[in-house]
Amino acid sequence: MKNYQDRFVEVVNYIEANLDSNLDIEKLCQLAYLSKYHFHRQCSAFFGMTVMSLVKVLRLKRAAYQLAYRSDTKIVDIALASGYESHEAFCRAFKKLFNKTPSDFKHSPDWTPWHSHYEPVLKLRTKIMNDKVNLNVEVVEFPETLIATLEHRGSPRSLGNSIRNFIEWRKENRLPPGKSKTFNLLYDDPNIIAPEDYRFDLCCSIQHRIEENADGILNKVIPAGKCAVIRHIGSDDALGEPVNYLYSEWLPESSFELRDFPIFLERVSFFPDVQENDSVTDIYLPVK
Template identity: 75%
Template sequence: MVKYQNRFIEILSYVEANLDTDLDVEKLCQLAYLSKYHFHRQCSAFFGMSVMSLVKLLRLKRAAYQLAYRSETKVVDVALACGYESHEGFCRAFKKIFNQSPSGFSLAPDWTPWHSKYEPILKLRTKIMTDKVNLNVEIVEFPETLVATMEHRGAPDLLGNTIKKFIEWRKENRFPPSKSKTFNLLYDDPNVTAPDEYRLDLCCSIECEVEESPEGIVNKVIPKGRCAVIRHIGSDDYLSVLINSLYSKWLEESHYELRDFPIFLERVCFFPESSENEVITDIYLPIK
């Protein structure tokens, strides 16, 4: 069983790294050491969907991020990048998953239909990370950092709307990620917090305080102090397992205690500019 599981984990890694290419079923069969007669059935059993449905969902996820958060991107360019030969074919596939046209989603994205369609992939990735989690923790002294902050208060499923507003504010005020570091302050665990009580801050580093705005921008400080940090390379889908392992297994085995500040992320390398398997996120746990 473990042997087969490892084969399909390798297939998932290969798919994630090669979404921009014409994925060849013969190559995937070779990776799984299976004939095509058995490959499709076992893929469906392991992934919860056919391998091509998996590819389609991962491509449409990247397309949705480009449309929602990169307003300069043209729909036709997104369609071509997803491997669709026509604008019409892409629009049909996108609307089937999101219940919105690509252009409508770009203006006012509704992520609700997506979450139910994407749930099998999220569960799969969570299971994979749980089985193979291996923390490489460093202890660092984090410097005091002034940040412009947009507070998200409410259901995690609505976070995408806050992200869109925050990106637009950064563009208007010239705080691009290339010059201003990006942070998330994680106050609550979405798995144990009522949706309407969930809290998360979207932040970017600033040299001096900014004017607090109608969009909800406020000035905050990430205090200096010791932190345990791990670097994660890959999809955000794996983050919850790493965070839970940092709090439980690592903290229990260390001699450190928690400081009075929430765990936070630094977004070093972004999706969708980078593929999901190349995204870089540093996870900081304040300790003393």
């Protein structure tokens, strides 16, 4: 029988894989090795919220991503996919968490109210997704890659607005993820730096340098060279674990030294186009 924490990891995995359907409580009970008489109490004790509250928060998070970053998706379709029988019920639930109607959020996203509601889930993810981290490190030769870059400077909590702007620029310039690889350059650890000093680059690969523009998009280059790489599968909430592993455990035990370029990510597949627990991110640490 699996240990206590592993059981609830399975519960969360099942929930994330089935956000589009009515959840089978009997199946969740089986995964947790608990009878229905104890399941809800144990879930509340482990998650810090009821299992249905967890489901609601995860569904509304995905809905917010779709509203902000997938402008061609209809609100009524998002409502139905989120498990609501009517547009009105979805709007009430969404506004309770985001202080905006879905329509208002779609036109002008504000993530600030969301963070206070999501904090318990963030702590939960950080705790349970450590077990999902793939610590298999490979050393590869990364090719020189020309990238179009939008520099986000300032609080991580406003990063969503920069992401939205960069997605719109990519659409206008016909650089979808299927045609142009998606990268992020990570300059700072948001846990140890003042919010106003946080730096994060949103990037996509391009074939030719772009001209000076009013959108603040810059030409940059990811240089060729060796990189240690870990493939992370799952939510961004747990990205810190493999990043810290590369710096604190793998690097000191290896024969490599760091190159003069920040750690960077390649987004192979990402939420909300895939389920959050199926997102794939390759983490590259430049070494020599």
